[in-house]
Amino acid sequence: MRRVGKIKELWRYPVSSVTGERLDEVSVSATGMEGDRRYALVDAETGIVAHPERDKRWQKAVFVKSRTAPSGAIEVHVPDREWLHVEAPGLIAALTAFFEFPVEVRPYERSAATVEATSFAVGRYDVSPLHLLTSASVDHLKSLHPAGNPDRRRFRPNIFMDAESDVTGFAELGWIHKPIRLGDLDGTVIAPTKRCGFTIIAQKGLENDPEILRNVMKFGARNMGVYCAPDATGVLKVGDAVWLL
Known part of the structure; x- marks a missing residue:
């Protein structure tokens, strides 16, 4: 050894493609870090998940941040805005204004928990x-x-x-x-x-x-x-x- x-x-x-959170300790399992890549940015018109490496429209995603609140809820920070809960009514508007095209945050819990709302990103991190x-x-x-x-x-x-x-x-x-x-x-x-x-x-x-x-x-x-x-x-x-x- x-x-x-x-x-x-x-x-x-917590949200793929955006800046994440630095931790002192974290629980892990065979599927990875607890709370990692729970959500994804999605083009609301096409349903296609963000790919900054392929589509220049998404390259500003690195200036968006995500974190896990003490309650376990996921929060997102768009530049020049306050932190918002991932399901807050104003988040879609803030993201859409920042990216200049319709953007949503959708849940993604890996393929083991796939439902219709998450099927757009099945297997991406498996x-x-x-x-x-x-x-x-x-x-x-x-x-x-x-x-x-x-x-x-x-x-x-x-x-x-x-x-x-x-x-x-x-x-x-x-x-x-x-x-x-x-x-x-x-x-x-x-x-x-x-x-x-x-x-x-x-x-x-x-x-x-x-x-x-x-x-x-x-x-x-x-x-x-x-x-x-x-x-x-x-x-x-x-x-x-x-x-x-």
Whole structure:
């Protein structure tokens, strides 16, 4: 068993495609983080879920925020507006004004809970219970593109791991199919994370930078970070050690 790092940050995205919330600890299960990707932005006229990497109309989504209130309710913040409950009457109007086309927030509880209202996004995240990214990968990308800023927020990990000094390069790409321990929780690294145009989109403090994706494609075969599947239910905390078994 080899210690490869420790959990530096935990991120949850209650509404997919928008900026999520940073946590100190979170419950997880075989299907991923509790409360992750519960809702999605949708084009109200077509019913198509937001894809900022494919459709420029959605690229402003990174300036919208989502969080989980103490009550468990999901809240959304549109720039220059107050936080609104996901079912608040004014949220649709605020989103539509911000994006300049009709936008709704619809529930998405993974395919296990699919009903007519959620079928538009069935299976979108089923392959990816937990997305792990190491500081080694971010540092390596910075060395390949010194003028750029490969901030971890570009890659939207659930777990951002501070790597041990002997973990270098796109190290986690070599962990596929290997057992991993996150704190007290065992699991398996199941797949590499294939990157898309979302990584280059401008957001707060970060400029649009196509070289980010070009270097991931050239040196990582378009992959950076990995997906992990927990074996059981447990709690992850910032500071938990990460072991490769």
